[in-house]
Amino acid sequence: MTDQVRRGTSRGFSGVVSPWWIAVTALFLVVFFVIPIINNLLNTDQLVTLAKQRPASFYYEKLFTDPYYLGIVADTVTLSVGVTVICIIIGYPVALFLVRHAGRWSGLVIFLLIAPLLTSIIMRTFGWRVLFARRGLLNDFLLWIDAIEKPILFLNGPTSAVIGLVHVLVPFMVLSIASVLRSIDLQLEESARILGASRFKTFLKVTFPLSLDGIGTGFIIVFLLANGSFVTLLLLGGGELKTLPLLIYQQFTISRDFQFAAAMSNVLLAIAVGCLYLQLRLIKRKGVKG
């Protein structure tokens, strides 16, 4: 079958699959993605703006020396790492349950994990706004059980932003940990048990170390998504919490400083590329090991 397809390809138009079929997609990506990014990288200083023309280095210098902007870069990374760590803590037990104990219910658990991803991120985030509002469900409940005397302002702060991000991103963590857990040979755990390890020790010495690859992959995916998240932070952070994507948005819509925005987006892109490189290294190392 494959051979036939290959031979067909070499004979030209009679082939079922031809490399030219991806031409449209490739062209689309080159025109609307690759060229703008390259342009952005090379010509930060030549964008036509209302502001004065300045060399690109000025904006990078400003970003990495001005304590205010440096703080925002640090905040962005801190927020992403924090969200990722919370996702690991919440996601790991779910992944373990999914792989080891869900049995015939595992299909349902996976559905429950993926279903929220099918609705718009804006819808899900607005859901949290309703729950967290000053007279929302959570405050009403806390007032009703007399836990608090007056409504707490959950919204427009780091707490609600982190909760919103974790909610959106935890399925990615669960799925990447679960896929690695599923590949662990149960006989390895049985070997540990027969050698005298309790269930807990077996988890600590065998299951957990062998699932680190899954945590690594999940970490990079969730970190990247949190790093670039915009809608959730805009709707739940309420301007209190500033990150690079929000700042870029601000530079475009309010300050009209396109050049600075472009510089910041390059920094964000560099972080993303760095992370992807790390992931590639992780996969390569695994390939050599296996």
Added chain:
Amino acid sequence: MSSNNNTDRQSLELVLRGISKRFGDVVALEPSDLVVKPGVLLSLLGPSGCGKTTTLRVIAGFEAADTGSVLIGGKDVTLLPPNKRGLGMVFQNYSLFPHMTVADNVAFGLRMEKASEQEIKRRVGEMLDLVQLPGVEKRFPNQLSGGQQQRIALARSLVTNPSVLLLDEPLGALDKNLRETMQFELRRIQNTLGITTILVTHDQEEALTLSDQVVVMDQGRFQQIGTPSEVYESPETRFVSEFLGTSNLLSGDISAPTDSDDRKVTLQYGEVKTVIESPGAPSIPAGPATIAIRPEKIVLSKRSPEMRNVLQGIVKGHVFRGSYHAYEISVAGRDDPIFVYDQAGERSTDAVHPIGSGVYLTWKRENSVVLRD
């Protein structure tokens, strides 16, 4: 053996009392009893799905038996978790921890016992010497060959001086030559340590070569328990006789048991009635019975021999198998051919009895085995 006396618990007796196990509607193991004397290597032999692995997993504590109890050295361990049973186990795929060095793999059991690092170093060295792989401490399992990994798995399972060693198809993943070397190796180590050992295998040759005792299993039952030569030479059931190598099965009518160790079996092929003799088998009543004869126990001759058990046939097929000639012989009035293995000796690779020639088949009285169905 070891200077550490409180971990020295080798050569204990293993007893299964009325052990049974079901998975839903499927009976994996009928209620079964078994006594394994200290220091004995016993094989559980049978086709896949016969319940041999379930039996092993019940002994290990990975499966809870529905009924019955497991006793190790007289102590009831039925309710103990696997880590409290003091067993060693080697799995088919070695099951070495891929994220640990060889030394850490072997030391795992000792670390669980909280042995001192000094003691661990000494014991790991001892074990690697025992399996003849000194100096590989710092390597990772994936840097070793299959045979080496198997030795490390064995070293890891023996380092804690387990009371009973469980081997689950330990040589199944190795190629043929290596498997034979490892069989001798395994037997040598087991003899050195004198450890009670249960070996699960579907390879009859492996079971016969390695074991002091063989349990032949089928459909969740212990079909026959005995020494390798007992189960091979005197199979009790049709299953055992057929599972352990090729067997010719002859159906006939057996005479009533007598005081003398002798039974007459009448075979009817077409019009021809042949009476053959077989040993006593007092438990088998008169009537229809099946006799088993191993192909290598039958002697072929061109002229009618002066013996009691004689059948006449025509050579239908012949293959040379290196150390012996295999003949397929048809007997008039009988549907299935009779197989005969004739030692090749120094003769040529040509058949002594060409295809189409008439031959006489004879065998000694004691080589006919009466089967219980």
